[in-house]
Amino acid sequence: MINVVILGTGNVAKHLFDAFMAQKGVKVVQVYGRNEKGLSVFGQGTPTTSDISAIANADIYILAISDDAIAKVSTLLDLQQGLVVHTSGSIPMKALPKKYSRGVFYPLQSFTYGRKVDFKEIPICIEAETEADYELLGRLASSLSDQVVIMNSKQRKALHLAAVMANNFSNHMYHLAHEFCDQNGVSFKLLHPLIQETANKIQDVTPYDAQTGPARRNDKGTLKKQRSRLKSKNQKRLYKLLSKSIAKTYGKKL
Amino acid sequence: MINVVILGTGNVAKHLFDAFMAQKGVKVVQVYGRNEKGLSVFGQGTPTTSDISAIANADIYILAISDDAIAKVSTLLDLQQGLVVHTSGSIPMKALPKKYSRGVFYPLQSFTYGRKVDFKEIPICIEAETEADYELLGRLASSLSDQVVIMNSKQRKALHLAAVMANNFSNHMYHLAHEFCDQNGVSFKLLHPLIQETANKIQDVTPYDAQTGPARRNDKGTLKKQRSRLKSKNQKRLYKLLSKSIAKTYGKKL
Incomplete structure (x- = not known):
C-alpha cells in the first residue's frame, strides 16, 4: 500500500x-x-x-x-x-x-x-x-x-512546451475557425468530425505526412483569395504567417 | 434507385x-x-x-x-x-x-x-x-x-476556409510540436492523448472556453521563457504571434 x-x-x-x-x-x-x-x-x-x-x-x-x-x-x-x-x-x-x-x-x-x-x-x-x-x-x-x-527536468520542460503548441495553439486554431464560422453564418459544429479526424490521423501518420491544403501545395492563387476573405487584421496576419510556415516546411517559399 | x-x-x-x-x-x-x-x-x-x-x-x-x-x-x-x-x-x-x-x-x-x-x-x-x-x-x-x-456557394466557401484553419493549421501545430520534440529528444507519441483530448473537448465546450495555457493567463514570465527555448526563428515568430492572438482573444495585450 x-x-x-x-x-x-x-x-x-x-x-x-x-x-x-x-x-x-x-x-x-x-x-x-x-x-x-x-x-x-x-x-x-x-x-x-x-x-x-x-x-x-x-x-x-x-x-x-x-x-x-x-x-x-x-x-x-x-x-x-x-x-x-x-x-x-x-x-x-x-x-x-x-x-x-x-x-x-x-x-x-x-x-x-x-x-x-x-x-x-x-x-x-x-x-x-x-x-x-x-x-x-x-x-x-x-x-x-x-x-x-x-x-529529466530539461526533457520535461521541452515536452511541456511542445504540449503548449499541440494543445493551446491548436485549440486557438479551432477558435479562429469558430469565429470565422460565426462571422459567416455557418455552424462550427459542422467542423467537429474534421477536427476529430485531423487529431486521429496523427496517431497513424506523422503530421508532416498528414498535411494537406493550399499552403502545402503552394497554391498561391487560393491562398491569396482565401486571405482576402478574412475579416480581421489578426486573422489575415495569422493566415499569412501560418501558410508561410507550412510552405517552408515543404521546401517552398511563398 | x-x-x-x-x-x-x-x-x-x-x-x-x-x-x-x-x-x-x-x-x-x-x-x-x-x-x-x-x-x-x-x-x-x-x-x-x-x-x-x-x-x-x-x-x-x-x-x-x-x-x-x-x-x-x-x-x-x-x-x-x-x-x-x-x-x-x-x-x-x-x-x-x-x-x-x-x-x-x-x-x-x-x-x-x-x-x-x-x-x-x-x-x-x-x-x-x-x-x-x-x-x-x-x-x-x-x-x-x-x-x-x-x-449556398458563399457559405460553403466560408466553411471551407474555416476548415483550412481547423484542419491544415492545427495539423501544422502538431508538426511544430513534433519538430520540437525531435529537437529535444522526447517522443512526440507522448502528446497523442493530449491532442486527442483537445479535439474531443470542443465537442462539448467552445474552443473559447476550452482555451488554457500561459497566453490565456497572460503569464508574461512563462511566455518569455518558453519563447527563448525555441530553436528556430520560425518557431519563435509563430509562438509570439499566436500567443498575442490568444491574449487578444481574452481582452489582454502582450
Whole structure:
C-alpha cells in the first residue's frame, strides 16, 4: 500500500484524487488545501486539512498546485519522512527543498473540471533522485497509467512546451475557425468530425505526412483569395504567417 | 434507385465510390477517369471509361476532381439529362455549365488514401437550383450521412476556409510540436492523448472556453521563457504571434 497526501484542490489535485481512490494499492491519507471551501469537493471518507503544519505522515506528498506556488508551499512543509513531488511540466525537480527526497510526477494531459479522463492512456513522466524513489514513484504512476516514462527536468520542460503548441495553439486554431464560422453564418459544429479526424490521423501518420491544403501545395492563387476573405487584421496576419510556415516546411517559399 | 456516374479517380472519388457501393438505393453505373491506371482501383463490377464522350446515362453526375479541373471537364461533357454536381468547398455552383441542371455535393472531411472514414458522421453540404434537384441530391446525401445541410456557394466557401484553419493549421501545430520534440529528444507519441483530448473537448465546450495555457493567463514570465527555448526563428515568430492572438482573444495585450 502506498500512502499519499495530496496538496492542492485544483483540477490536477481533483483528478489525481479520484484516480487514486479507484486504486487498491494506493491510499490518499489526507488532502491539504489553503481554504476549507476548496476542500469540500474531496470525498467524505478522506481527512482534509487547511493547516500546513498538520500534514499527515505518508510515503509520497504530491504538490498539485500552480507553478508559482511550488517553491513557496514546499518550503512551508515540515515533514519527517517521505518523498515530496510536484506535478508541473515546466518547474525543475530542484525547485523543491533539498532537505527532502524529491521527485516529479507529471501527468501529460489538460484537465478540465468535471470532465473525466482515462488515466490508463495518460503518459506520466516521473523523475527522482534515487533508485528507491524511482521504484516507489514508478509503482504509484503504474497504478494509474500504462505509459510511465522516466524523464529529466530539461526533457520535461521541452515536452511541456511542445504540449503548449499541440494543445493551446491548436485549440486557438479551432477558435479562429469558430469565429470565422460565426462571422459567416455557418455552424462550427459542422467542423467537429474534421477536427476529430485531423487529431486521429496523427496517431497513424506523422503530421508532416498528414498535411494537406493550399499552403502545402503552394497554391498561391487560393491562398491569396482565401486571405482576402478574412475579416480581421489578426486573422489575415495569422493566415499569412501560418501558410508561410507550412510552405517552408515543404521546401517552398511563398 | 439513384443512378450515379462518378467522374474522377482521386481520394474523394474513391471514398464516395466505396460508400455508394455499400448503399442499396444507389447504383454507380460508371466511373470516368482520364487514364486507365487511375480507374484500376475501382471495383470490377462497375463499368469504367476514359472516354469522356462515352459517359453513361445517369440521374446524377458527380465531378470529384480537383478545383482547377471542374470548369474545364464539365465543359467537355455532352449529357442528355441528369444533374451535374461537383464536390468542392471553394468552387461556386455556377462554375458548372448553365445548360445543365447544376448542384454541389460537398462532403466536409479530409480524405486520405486507404483510410476509412465513417460517412454517417460527415456533414454533406448540398446546393441545387430547383426543388426537384434538392430533393434528389438530398436523398443521395442522406443515403450516406446523418448530417445533410443545405448551403449556398458563399457559405460553403466560408466553411471551407474555416476548415483550412481547423484542419491544415492545427495539423501544422502538431508538426511544430513534433519538430520540437525531435529537437529535444522526447517522443512526440507522448502528446497523442493530449491532442486527442483537445479535439474531443470542443465537442462539448467552445474552443473559447476550452482555451488554457500561459497566453490565456497572460503569464508574461512563462511566455518569455518558453519563447527563448525555441530553436528556430520560425518557431519563435509563430509562438509570439499566436500567443498575442490568444491574449487578444481574452481582452489582454502582450
